Amino acid sequence: MPTPARGETDHFHDECGVFGVFGHPDAAALTALGLHALQHRGQEAAGIVAYDGEQFNEHRGMGLVGDNFGSPDIIGRLKGHSAIGHVRYATTGEVALRNVQPLFLECEVGGLAICHNGNLTNSYQLRRELVRRGSLFHTTSDTEVINHLIATSKQTTIVDRLVDALTQVEGAYSLGALSQEAVIGVRDPLGVRPLVVGTLADAWIIASETCALDIIGADFVRDVEPGEVVTADADGLHSYKPFGRKPERFCIFEYIYFARPDSVMEGRSVYEARKRIGQELARESSIDADVVVPVPDSGVPAAIGFSQEAGIPFELGIIRNHYVGRTFIEPTDQIRHLGVRLKHNANRHDLKGKRVILVDDSIVRGTTSTKIVDMVRNAGAREVHMRISSPPTTYPCFYGIATPDRDQLLASRYDIDAMARLIGVDSLAFISLAGLYRAMGIEERDPRAPRFCDACFSGDYPIPLIDADDGKVSVQLSLLAPA
Ligand code: AMP
Numbered sequence: 001m002p003t004p005a006r007g008e009t010d011h012f013h014d015e016c017g018v019f020g021v022f023g024h025p026d027a028a029a030l031t032a033l034g035l036h037a038l039q040h041r042g043q044e045a046a047g048i049v050a051y052d053g054e055q056f057n058e059h060r061g062m063g064l065v066g067d068n069f070g071s072p073d074i075i076g077r078l079k080g081h082s083a084i085g086h087v088r089y090a091t092t093g094e095v096a097l098r099n100v101q102p103l104f105l106e107c108e109v110g111g112l113a114i115c116h117n118g119n120l121t122n123s124y125q126l127r128r129e130l131v132r133r134g135s136l137f138h139t140t141s142d143t144e145v146i147n148h149l150i151a152t153s154k155q156t157t158i159v160d161r162l163v164d165a166l167t168q169v170e171g172a173y174s175l176g177a178l179s180q181e182a183v184i185g186v187r188d189p190l191g192v193r194p195l196v197v198g199t200l201a202d203a204w205i206i207a208s209e210t211c212a213l214d215i216i217g218a219d220f221v222r223d224v225e226p227g228e229v230v231t232a233d234a235d236g237l238h239s240y241k242p243f244g245r246k247p248e249r250f251c252i253f254e255y256i257y258f259a260r261p262d263s264v265m266e267g268r269s270v271y272e273a274r275k276r277i278g279q280e281l282a283r284e285s286s287i288d289a290d291v292v293v294p295v296p297d298s299g300v301p302a303a304i305g306f307s308q309e310a311g312i313p314f315e316l317g318i319i320r321n322h323y324v325g326r327t328f329i330e331p332t333d334q335i336r337h338l339g340v341r342l343k344h345n346a347n348r349h350d351l352k353g354k355r356v357i358l359v360d361d362s363i364v365r366g367t368t369s370t371k372i373v374d375m376v377r378n379a380g381a382r383e384v385h386m387r388i389s390s391p392p393t394t395y396p397c398f399y400g401i402a403t404p405d406r407d408q409l410l411a412s413r414y415d416i417d418a419m420a421r422l423i424g425v426d427s428l429a430f431i432s433l434a435g436l437y438r439a440m441g442i443e444e445r446d447p448r449a450p451r452f453c454d455a456c457f458s459g460d461y462p463i464p465l466i467d468a469d470d471g472k473v474s475v476q477l478s479l480l481a482p483a
Contacts, residue, residue, distance in 0.1 A: 015089040016043030016117040018176035022183035022232035024203035028078030031085040032069040033164035037212040042089035042263025047098040049113035051459035060100040084178035086115035105147040116143040118400040120171035123465035172399035180234035190249040204232030210264040252452035278305025280439040286310040287430035295360035298370040302389035303359035352380035366410035
């Protein structure tokens with residue numbers, strides 16, 4: 001095979017959100033609202049495709065949902081009673097409009113718009129084979145291999161072709177798709193990424209998280225099951241289980257950091273789960289101190305749980321500026337160095353002279369923690385103890401959450417004492433993997449069937465890493481550099 005052009009070798013690991021509506025006159029407007037609620041899952045680009053009974057109407061753009069779908073003109077052009085939308089945070093490779101989802105394909109049996117949350121682990125291999133057989137790729141997204149597998153499938157309906165395509169891919173996927181007849185939702189057999197179904201009057205909704213149902217006043221019906229395909233069409237909701245069921249491995253990091261705390265996943269409130277993790281963390285590693293301070297926003301629920309369990313007052317000792325986007329580009333190196341202060345500022349009055357327990361959800365590269373600790377000390381804290389509501393992140397995620405390569409993960413290079421010294425804290429502790437499972441209501445993690453995907457902490461990857469084993473490990477962008 002000829003050497004692919006620059007960009008062809010880049011592999012996207014998307015942090016994404018999907019949303020779809022079947023059977024509502026304001027399908028596109030509802031989709032724009034749903035995507036607003038899912039904005040935390042991806043801030044780089046957004047897209048919506050609607051179907052009006054004759055044609056597909058589409059709009060995609062770089063940036064936030066509000067930047068792209070804030071105008072009535074655009075929503076007005078997206079006519080139709082069914083629609084699908086996507087927010088995306090590509091973390092590697094080229095950031096270009098052609099990669100913005102939904103991706104659209106027109107094949108023998110009709111048109112289909114596809115949105116993907118997750119990451120395929122054999123997309124290079126499949127792409128190589130497809131290119132060899134003559135497929136012309138338009139994007140550098142892993143999702144496009146699904147389109148080509150659909151286009152070349154021998155099945156006679158679009159849903160059967162989608163299923164046929166998915167039996168050939170490995171990886172984590174929660175998909176939303178829109179055909180001429182239906183809105184379709186699919187979760188991979190292990191159910192790594194979330195997807196739920198809801199209703200709004202006579203309309204069916206699919207969404208990555210329940211907070212997107214809340215924003216439009218839709219009722220939650222149920223989670224799409226791992227390995228399940230649901231289709232919503234004029235006859236109602238239909239369910240298929242074409243892939244067989246495997247033991248579930250839902251991503252535990254959705255509970256720790258990624259999902260919105262007002263969402264409910266697998267019947268669990270994300271907010272309550274985070275508080276319980278904080279309680280368990282306090283049971284494992286509380287220390288004499290005056291205040292418990294979260295690193296906002298992600299550290300807040302765990303810090304509340306920690307404070308309640310330890311009996312130490314909770315204070316907002318750090319204030320976050322909500323108007324600083326992740327995409328803010330610092331103009332010079334010196335300014336970049338100030339980075340985190342754009343986002344966080346110490347609330348001096350509540351830190352001065354205090355022994356502070358700082359709670360955050362994770363340490364990835366250690367950049368945030370180092371700067372936050374420095375800031376808290378400069379504000380006059382007497383002692384700074386850091387407590388982390390996840391186990392040390394020692395392995396990269398290949399299933400749809402952006403993490404740097406292993407050699408850039410602080411915890412894969414240093415032990416806890418060395419990390420404490422580097423970050424500049426008086427003490428540092430992470431919740432244990434066993435403690436995390438206890439917080440999720442599982443007394444003991446069964447190493448043969450752990451129930452969650454916890455590969456970023458354990459290295460136990462439940463889905464084969466075919467591309468990575470082939471040397472195709474992604475080079476991540478500086479997603480985690482403080483904004
Ligand atoms: P770092 O500064 O590299 O150690 O990153 C840790 C911070 O980034 C934590 O405060 C987390 O809230 C946040 N974080 C953790 N995982 C991710 C992720 N996959 N994408 C964006 N931010 C993250």
